[in-house]
Amino acid sequence: MADYLVIVESPAKAKTISKYLGKKYTVKASMGHVRDLPKSQMGVDAENYDYDPKYITIRGKGPVLKELKAAAKKAKKVYLAADPDREGEAIAWHLAYSLNIDPESNCRVVFNEITKTAIKEAFKEPRKINMDLVDAQQARRILDRLVGYNISPLLWKKVKKGLSAGRVQSIAVKMIIDREKEIQAFVPEEYWSIDGSFFRGRDAFEAKFYGINGEKKELRSKEDVDEVRSKMSGDTFTIKNVTKKERKRNPVQPFTTSSLQQEAARKLNFRAKKTMMIAQQLYEGVDLGKEGTIGLITYMRTDSTRVSNTAKQDAKAYIEEHYGKEYIGQDKKASSQNANAQDAHEAVRPTTIPKDPKSVKSHLSRDQYRLYKLIWERLMASQMAPAVMDTMSVDLDNNGVTFRANGSKMKFAGFMKVYIEGSDDGKKEKDTFLPDLKEGETVEQEELTENQHFTQPPPRYTEARLVRTMEEMGIGRPSTYAPTLDTIQRRNYVALEEKRFVPTELGEIVLELMVEFFPEILDVEFTAKMENDLDYIEEGRQNWIEIIDEFYKEFEKRLKVAEEEMEEVEIRDEPAGEDCEKCGHPMVYKMGRYGKFMACSNFPECRNTKAIMKEIGVTCPKCKEGNVVERKSKKQRKFYGCDRYPECDFISWDKPVSRPCPKCDALLVEKKTKKGIHVQCTQCDYKEEPN
Secondary structure, three states: OOOEEEEEEEHHHHHHHHHHHOOOOOEEEOOOOEEOOOOOOEEEOOOOOOEEEOEOOOOHHHHHHHHHHHHHHHOOEEEEEOOOHHHHHHHHHHHHOOOOOOOOOEEOOOOOOOOHHHHHHHHHEOOOOHHHHHHHHHHHHHHHHHHHHHHHHHHHHHHOOOOOOOHHHHHHHHHHHHHHHHHHHHHHHHEEEEEEEEOOOOOEEEEEEEEEEEEEOEEEOOOHHHOOOHHOOOOOOEEEEEEEEEEEEEOOEOOOHHHHHHHHHHHHHHHHHHHHHHHHHHHOOOOHHHEOOOOOOOOOOOOOOOOHHHHHHHHHHHHHOOOOHHOOOOOHHHHHOOOOOOOOOOOOOOOOOOOOOOHHHHOOHHHHHHHHHHHHHHHHHOOOOOEEEEEEEEEEEEEEEEEEEEEEEOOOOOOOOOOOOOOOOOOOOEEEEOOOOOOOOOOEEEEEEEEEEEOOOOEEEEEEEEHHHHHHHHHOOOHHHHHHHHHHHHOOOEEEEOOOEEEEEEHHHHHHHHHHOOOOHHHHHHHHHHHHHHHHHHHHOOOOHHHHHHHHHHHHHHHHHHHOOOOOOOOOOOOEEEEEOOOOOOHHHHHHHHOEEEEEOOOOOOOOOOOOOEEEEEEEOOOOEEEEEEEOOOOEEEEEEEEEOOOOEEOOOOEEEEEEOOOOOEEEEEEOOOEEEEEEOOOOOOOOOOO
């Protein structure tokens, strides 16, 4: 038997670490938490206001705990090496309790990356369990339990079973519903633009109407456009002003948890939950063949953009070798971070800079490779020189009417040679050519195009935009974003349509009750203050019981009022407009755990149910009898199938088009790409360019 026992959370992490520690160490996995609050009851003593938690062994963890106890008895020393955050510290504390380990002993080992050097160094400096971190985790867990286990039964009683309410998830739902209200209340405003195409000799370029006599003017109507046109005389414009500048664009910061989730959503189309799952795999270790299992990235739950000096030097060496010395960025002062950042860890970065994406691609799954490439390129870009753009602004004048042309071209790519940050609207910067125009010379107008526009409502939240907004408001922390987004969808409070959040009827009903009876839980400032209080507990500046007590005594009063005054909400069945094919009674729309569905009104005598299907106006290409309808998978992914299923098993992830292929008469489908939606054939090479 080995002399030392090391306990981590997962088998993958155990496998990676055991490789570095040698034969004297046995590494085992606890499979996460071994103790928690009971699911069947509150598990917190709120009656006496001491908030003493009642922890029990998690169901199913008995055999794991038995194995760990047996191994601990045989070991000279037990090290607890869970993740380096509040949750990891709490796991270590619960393990210490279960295995009779003194939490004041040097039993805790932490590391930010799973590499040989980091592991060896960590085991040279074990420490005692940090009870401030444990208390911060306990405080969050107990707060969420007090809110959830008090409000949820109330919602079950007044609305329907299976509902839940939480601090952070309620705020997220409110943000989505508030945005929907903004969209519905939005009144479009008309405005116009005039685009001009000009030429000088063989050189052609574009310019837009700017104003009158050099002063900017907004075009609010067609009359404004006509007024501008009436001022113009002929097709000749004189170059009035030419401004040339050199503009620098600084490199992006390396990833935090939040920015990683946002960028993975924009560039890889990953949901937040998927991003964190794959990042966990890269952190815990990937089998690289002869090299064995190696952790490829640093810990992925962080709000810091700090990078170690060693990583910086390795990055600079790589940049010089592969791109040239001029691409190396200058050392800067510590970057400004989010006011809520704790800087407990480094940024999310590759553990070994020379392991570029190409060198490990053959050992990674497609998704692992794509995320690792994103993280590696982001870190490299953060250590590179700024990009330099030559910009040019030209004012063209015709009898006091000013058009303005803006051009830019890359002078030095800098960090943009490796990485360009994505944007929520998907727009990319392009070089815009302008000829070398001089003040005083003339150019000819080729064509002027008038365009009517209307202002657009604010966009619905994507996952990336919601995470960013929550972070800016101080709502939640790195470990909470993905679980929060997952929860509000699983509870059917919101749904994703075209990758954007829309509230459901159920979400609006629950929020309305929460706003009326528990306004402080939906108050952004109150919730942000609570997050700060949890941080203060972690730093040892606040007592966790006092923080909970301050919240709960007010919450308890509101709870009593809600129990007495909250009226029952009846979610009525809506007629579906068709009869049950089994018994002939009318079908109705019902609200279920996963959203609306169709059911027979003759329940319970008839238990016929059907998913709600949306016809798209296409005849089934397989059976020629049914219609193609839009469906959703168990994971809420949209797909298309025949309404005669199971008689006809036609299925397509791409939306079918009603007309056949003009080349081979086969099925046409809509394909989504970065350039837009194009139509292509499922059998031959026929393809239509995006509109």
